[in-house]
Amino acid sequence: MVKVSTPVRWLLRVIAVGYVFFLVAWPVSLVAIRTFEDGTEDFFGIFTDPNTVGALQLTLMVALWAVAINLVFGVTISLLLVRYEFPGKRVLSALIDLPLSVSPVVVGLALLLVFSGRTGWFGPSIEEAGWQVIYDSPGMIMATCFVALPLVIREVVPVLTEIGDDQEQAARSLGANGRQTFLRITLPSIKWAVIYGVVLSLARSLGEFGAVKVVSGNITGRTQTATLIVEAKYQNFEQTTAYSVAFLLAFISIACLIVVAFLRPQHEEA
Amino acid sequence: MSIDVTGVTKTFGDFVALDNVNVSLPTGQLTALLGPSGGGKSTLLRIIAGLDTADTGTVSIEGVNATKLPPQKRNVGFVFQHYAVFKHMTVAKNVAFGLEIRKRPKDEVAARVDELLKLVHLSQFSHRLPSQLSGGQRQRMALARALAVEPTVLLLDEPFGALDAKVRKELREWLRRLHDEVAVTTVFVTHDQEEALEVADEIVVINEGRVEQVGSPDQLYDEPANDFVMGFLGEVTNLGPMTLRPHDIEVSTAPLLAGAVEGTVSRVVRIGFEVRLSVLTVDGQEVMVVLTRTHSRSLGLVEATTVWLTPATGAVVIPSMRPALVG
Numbered sequence: 001m002v003k004v005s006t007p008v009r010w011l012l013r014v015i016a017v018g019y020v021f022f023l024v025a026w027p028v029s030l031v032a033i034r035t036f037e038d039g040t041e042d043f044f045g046i047f048t049d050p051n052t053v054g055a056l057q058l059t060l061m062v063a064l065w066a067v068a069i070n071l072v073f074g075v076t077i078s079l080l081l082v083r084y085e086f087p088g089k090r091v092l093s094a095l096i097d098l099p100l101s102v103s104p105v106v107v108g109l110a111l112l113l114v115f116s117g118r119t120g121w122f123g124p125s126i127e128e129a130g131w132q133v134i135y136d137s138p139g140m141i142m143a144t145c146f147v148a149l150p151l152v153i154r155e156v157v158p159v160l161t162e163i164g165d166d167q168e169q170a171a172r173s174l175g176a177n178g179r180q181t182f183l184r185i186t187l188p189s190i191k192w193a194v195i196y197g198v199v200l201s202l203a204r205s206l207g208e209f210g211a212v213k214v215v216s217g218n219i220t221g222r223t224q225t226a227t228l229i230v231e232a233k234y235q236n237f238e239q240t241t242a243y244s245v246a247f248l249l250a251f252i253s254i255a256c257l258i259v260v261a262f263l264r265p266q267h268e269e270a
Numbered sequence: 271m272s273i274d275v276t277g278v279t280k281t282f283g284d285f286v287a288l289d290n291v292n293v294s295l296p297t298g299q300l301t302a303l304l305g306p307s308g309g310g311k312s313t314l315l316r317i318i319a320g321l322d323t324a325d326t327g328t329v330s331i332e333g334v335n336a337t338k339l340p341p342q343k344r345n346v347g348f349v350f351q352h353y354a355v356f357k358h359m360t361v362a363k364n365v366a367f368g369l370e371i372r373k374r375p376k377d378e379v380a381a382r383v384d385e386l387l388k389l390v391h392l393s394q395f396s397h398r399l400p401s402q403l404s405g406g407q408r409q410r411m412a413l414a415r416a417l418a419v420e421p422t423v424l425l426l427d428e429p430f431g432a433l434d435a436k437v438r439k440e441l442r443e444w445l446r447r448l449h450d451e452v453a454v455t456t457v458f459v460t461h462d463q464e465e466a467l468e469v470a471d472e473i474v475v476i477n478e479g480r481v482e483q484v485g486s487p488d489q490l491y492d493e494p495a496n497d498f499v500m501g502f503l504g505e506v507t508n509l510g511p512m513t514l515r516p517h518d519i520e521v522s523t524a525p526l527l528a529g530a531v532e533g534t535v536s537r538v539v540r541i542g543f544e545v546r547l548s549v550l551t552v553d554g555q556e557v558m559v560v561l562t563r564t565h566s567r568s569l570g571l572v573e574a575t576t577v578w579l580t581p582a583t584g585a586v587v588i589p590s591m592r593p594a595l596v597g
Contacts, residue, residue: 166354169321170412172341173348174368174419184367188358 028250034239035247042240043247051221052229052245059226062137062212063205066144070201074152075194079186081153082160083168099149107146108214111139135217140225143211148204152197159193160186196263203256207249272297272423272455273318278327280313280479287313289479291327295423295457295472300449302470303459306502310479311459312427318457319348319425332422347416347454351428353408355400361411362387362396368419386414389448406437410444417452426458430465442469463503467491475499492586500588507558508590509579510551516560518585521547522578523569530578533557538566538573549577 004012035043046052080086081093099107115133116123126133133139167189171181187194209227216223224232226245234242273295280288287310295301303311316322318329320341328337336344356364362383369379387393390410392403400408409429416424429445430438446469449456460466466473467487475482475490475498483495494500497513507516510531525532533551540546545566547559557579571577581587 163357166350166352167356169341170348170350170354170356170415171367173319173321173344173346174415175342175345175371176367177340177342180371185356 031243031246031250034243038240043244046241046244046248049241051224052241054221055224055226055229056245056248058137058140058224059206062140062144062225063202065137065141066148066205067198067201069141069145070148070152071194071198074149074197074201075156075190078153078156078160078190082157083165096150096153099147104143104147104208104210104212105214108143108211111143111146111211111215115139115142134215135219135223137223139215140212140223143215144205144208147208147211148201151200151204152194155193155197155200156190159190163189192263196260199256199260199263203253206252272332273457274328274330275314275318276328276330278314278317278324278329280310280317280322280324286479288317288324291476291479291481293474293481293484295455295474297332297455298453299471300446300456300458300469301472301474302466303457303474303476304463304466304502305461305476305482307461309477311461311476314476315425315427315457315459318423319346320344321348345419345422347419347421347424349409349412349416349424349426349429351431353400353405353412353432355408355412357400360397360399361392361403364400364411365414365418367415372419382418386418389417389451390414404437405433406441409433409441413445413448417454421454424454424456426456428459428461431460438465445469467503475502477502494586494588497588497590500586505558505560508555509557509581510553510555511590512581512587513590514581514585514587516546516558518582518587519557519559520580520582521549521559521561521569521571522580523571523575525578527578527580530580531557532576532578535571535573535575535577538571545571547571547577549579551579 077092077096081089112120112134114120114122115126117127117132117134118124120134123134131138133142167185168181171185176184207227208225209231212225213228216225216228218224218228218232220232226249230242230245230249233239233245275291275293275295278288278291279286289310291310291314293314303314305311313322317324318331320336320339320343324337328335330336331344331346341348356367359367365383365386366379369382374382383396384393387396390413392407392411392414395403395407395411400411403411413426413429426445430441433441442465445458458469467490470487472484472486473490474484477498483490483499485493490499491503494503497506500506500513500515505516506513507519509519522530531551531553533549533555535547536550536556537548538545540563543563545561545563547561547566549557549559551557559579569577
């Protein structure tokens with residue numbers, strides 16, 4: 001490594017720490033400070049408001065569904081990308097990264113164009129079949145799935161590539177069929193990558209705002225998620241509630257990050 | 271015949287890996303598929319195992335047409351060059367894998383694993399993870415794992431290729447002894463002619479996707495079908511219109527025999543007990559000759575000595591097909 005003189009080293013440290021402090025640590029801690037300004041009463045107060053509790057439950061339900069769906073499709077698509085050659089593979093791989101670069105609002109609008117009950121390309125026919133997608137949970141789950149799509153895949157693909165298919169071939173030659181090979185050989189090898197991807201997806205899904213706002217219609221008490229209620233309460237001058245819910249969301253995300261940090265060393269060993 | 275390969279062709283894009291290969295491998299023997307890297311021998315082995323599929327042709331194992339069978343239905347044991355150990359399982363679990371897949375009773379599995387680990391001298395390591403084993407031990411474990419399912423044929427793809435020279439030699443001898451003990455039809459791929467000559471009952475020489483010759487080690491060495499086989503199994507040189515081995519050339523310092531080729535020693539290299547001469551003949555051909563240190567000294571060979579070369583009696587000689595090459 002190149003040697004850097006002591007003053008320069010200190011300067012670099014101060015810049016890095018200062019940048020993170022002013023951009024992340026200070027603002028987030030202010031949310032916590034505001035939440036607990038008048039004791040813990042305000043914070044626990046949010047659990048007595050039926051609209052807020054409903055929003056938290058809805059958020060959790062949407063996030064869990066989105067994570068479950070992304071888990072299944074994420075692992076399947078990862079296997080497809082790493083183990084098989086097919087035309088359009090590079091296009092698929094590029095498309096998977098799209099949610100990282102496209103604004104969630106665009107995602108919401110796109111879903112609206114396809115599934116909207118009145119004007120959507122596909123919406124009226126499924127609405128006739130009795131399915132409400134837009135302004136209801138299916139649409140919100142779809143939007144959340146979309147934004148969290150790459151997280152599992154981007155964790156699993158490098159691990160799958162690294163372990164190669166030798167072990168899978170050995171399992172096949174020893175008499176294991178496709179399902180047995182996957183469950184006994186592939187899955188244990190990618191276990192930590194999958195868990196890591198799931199935790200990241202969960203954090204991302206809980207915090208999704210833009211896409212969900214567009215497709216949910218933001219109907220209080222019905223399709224309002226935790227992030228949406230933060231905005232609504234803030235605009236209604238119920239700042240304390242807004243801070244409390246915001247703190248809860250931040251707390252869950254930080255807890256997720258701690259879990260990840262805890263898992264990481266084992267993940268690298270495996 | 272245990273394995274019959276008929277008319278197998280396999281291409282990867284423009285590259286022809288196997289070109290209409292026909293070969294029959296006998297039951298109970300240890301057969302080597304020998305050839306240079308990229309010659310198609312591993313592809314042939316993988317097609318026999320079902321890990322690759324042939325474009326055309328059929329494979330039958332013990333009289334059963336296996337061409338369309340997936341690998342798990344062929345009952346073959348396969349050992350990979352890079353071991354392909356199950357990293358998250360202990361040594362004992364690795365060996366037990368095939369039996370557990372077959373839903374054998376627990377005590378039967380335990381007994382069989384025990385027996386196999388004894389066979390490959392890994393009993394004391396049964397509870398270790400593969401990462402705690404050396405390369406040679408991992409490969410022995412992989413062999414035990416493949417043998418556990420009592421395969422009809424055992425296929426080994428460059429099994430010792432990733433090991434260092436000393437372990438390689440030990441395992442090679444050990445494989446030969448193991449085969450004499452369990453007597454399962456075994457096919458192994460190697461590019462090392464010494465390994466093939468030492469271990470195999472029968473050798474199939476494969477080059478550029480074609481079978482060049484099939485025979486016992488002695489047959490291949492003494493009666494090579496063509497100059498490729500001859501060249502691949504040992505050093506060769508050209509003397510006049512023929513190809514022969516450098517140690518099969520007799521050197522004399524006087525024109526004693528009719529037809530002897532006259533030349534001048536242009537270079538002398540001594541490697542231990544062996545002396546290598548480059549002889550430039552009067553026709554301008556460079557011939558390599560190998561003789562023992564003692565023999566060379568008794569003839570008093572140094573650079574610029576004039577010598578007469580003749581093929582030794584009983585030498586393997588084939589007409590050279592290539593223009594006289596250097597060496």
